[in-house]
Amino acid sequence: MVDKNTKIYIAGHRGMVGSAIQRSLESKGYTNIIGFSSKDLDLTNQLAVKDFFEKEKPQIVIDAAARVGGILANNNYPYTFLMDNMLIQNNLINCSHQYGVEKFIFLGSSCIYPKLAPQPLKEDSLLTSSLEPTNEWYALAKITGVKACDAIRKQYGKDFISLMPTNLYGPYDNFDLETSHVMPAMIRKFHEAKENDNSPVTLWGSGSPMREFLHVNDMADAVVFAVENSFKDNLYNVGTGKDLTIKSLAELIQKITGHTGEIEWDSEKPDGTPRKLMDVSKMSDAGWQAKIGLEEGVRETYEWFLNNIGQYKQVKL
Numbered sequence: 001m002v003d004k005n006t007k008i009y010i011a012g013h014r015g016m017v018g019s020a021i022q023r024s025l026e027s028k029g030y031t032n033i034i035g036f037s038s039k040d041l042d043l044t045n046q047l048a049v050k051d052f053f054e055k056e057k058p059q060i061v062i063d064a065a066a067r068v069g070g071i072l073a074n075n076n077y078p079y080t081f082l083m084d085n086m087l088i089q090n091n092l093i094n095c096s097h098q099y100g101v102e103k104f105i106f107l108g109s110s111c112i113y114p115k116l117a118p119q120p121l122k123e124d125s126l127l128t129s130s131l132e133p134t135n136e137w138y139a140l141a142k143i144t145g146v147k148a149c150d151a152i153r154k155q156y157g158k159d160f161i162s163l164m165p166t167n168l169y170g171p172y173d174n175f176d177l178e179t180s181h182v183m184p185a186m187i188r189k190f191h192e193a194k195e196n197d198n199s200p201v202t203l204w205g206s207g208s209p210m211r212e213f214l215h216v217n218d219m220a221d222a223v224v225f226a227v228e229n230s231f232k233d234n235l236y237n238v239g240t241g242k243d244l245t246i247k248s249l250a251e252l253i254q255k256i257t258g259h260t261g262e263i264e265w266d267s268e269k270p271d272g273t274p275r276k277l278m279d280v281s282k283m284s285d286a287g288w289q290a291k292i293g294l295e296e297g298v299r300e301t302y303e304w305f306l307n308n309i310g311q312y313k314q315v316k317l
Contacts, residue, residue: 002060002228007032009058011043011092012065016172017107017165020220021062028224034058044087053095060103061096062223063089063145069179071134071204071272078137085141093148097158104160105226106149108142110212110237110276111135112164120279123164123235132273150234161231163222166239166278170216170297171304183213186250187302190257191309198261201254204269207247212277214239215297218290225288239278240290252295256302 008025012018013035025033034056042048043065067084074081089106096104113121114129126146131139149160169183177185186203193201222238244252250263283289 004029005032006060007034007058008060008062009056010035010062010064015064016170016216017168017219018064019172020170020216021064021223024220024224043091044084046091049091049095053099057099058101060227061092061101062105063092064107071270073179074135074138081137082141085138086144089145093145097152102159103227104149105223106145106162108146108162108164110164110166110278111139112142112146115273119275120277121237122279123237123282134270134272146235153234159230161226162235163226163238164235165219166212166214166276168214168216168219170301173301175305182246186253187257187305190253190259193261194257194259198259200262200264201259202264202266203250204266205246205271206267207245207250207265209246209271209273210243210275210277211246211249212239212243213294214290215292218292222288231286236283237278237280238283239280241278241280243277252298256298
């Protein structure tokens with residue numbers, strides 16, 4: 001077992017994923033967790049990251065820091081998504097290697113897999129064909145992180161592993177309509193449409209793509225599981241192994257928010273990858289499975305949104 005006083009650094013501890021990991025670790029009794037905001041530590045700055053490792057000497061590092069966003073943000077800021085993510089992860093991985101970190105957990109995304117990879121997505125599909133163009137910049141950065149961790153395992157025998165979650169959602173998600181992912185964007189749109197006399201809600205694409213969703217608390221639980229156990233391989237998918245159409249997701253969110261207006265689909269907008277279901281058998285074989293059902297998770301997320309709605313400006317639909 002890992003000593004509960006082991007010094008654990010969570011990069012990105014204020015984000016949706018990082019904060020969930022911190023809460024999960026604290027609930028298990030871990031007492032020596034550190035994290036710094038982007039104002040206090042610029043992870044794209046190599047010298048700043050090096051100075052941090054020299055001073056703090058973390059024993060376990062969890063990389064939950066990334067520049068993230070949906071299709072719109074990826075399309076509009078390709079260089080930013082590629083370079084910022086590579087700088088962040090390269091600095092963390094290299095310093096963790098140089099300063100003797102005992103375990104490094106790298107978090108990525110299911111978008112690392114090819115657009116038309118066989119479903120469900122298996123870990124060995126990585127780099128077998130072309131990526132989805134709408135998020136290839138982010139995906140390319142994350143692929144280099146996976147390979148860097150794999151290379152350190154092979155060359156130095158160190159415990160560096162990569163966990164690839166499916167689409168995450170939950171408390172502290174980003175509900176900004178310009179930069180958010182599909183689930184929080186829908187929650188906000190349906191809520192504001194309900195408040196606006198149940199006006200119609202317009203959604204991107206056809207509604208036909210299939211997507212899998214994992215509650216962030218389940219993801220955090222998987223990370224803690226990885227902290228406490230040794231894995232034989234480098235790369236593991238983390239998800240539920242179940243998916244649904246975007247249309248079905250929209251109808252579920254509409255029901256939960258209480259919106260009674262029309263749903264309109266803008267077929268001029270891109271759908272993205274047709275399907276992204278994860279094969280989670282490796283993680284299951286290792287001893288971990290997701291626990292939170294989708295409807296339960298969406299209801300909890302909507303409740304969190306309602307309790308924090310003051311930080312989101314109402315938009316005219």
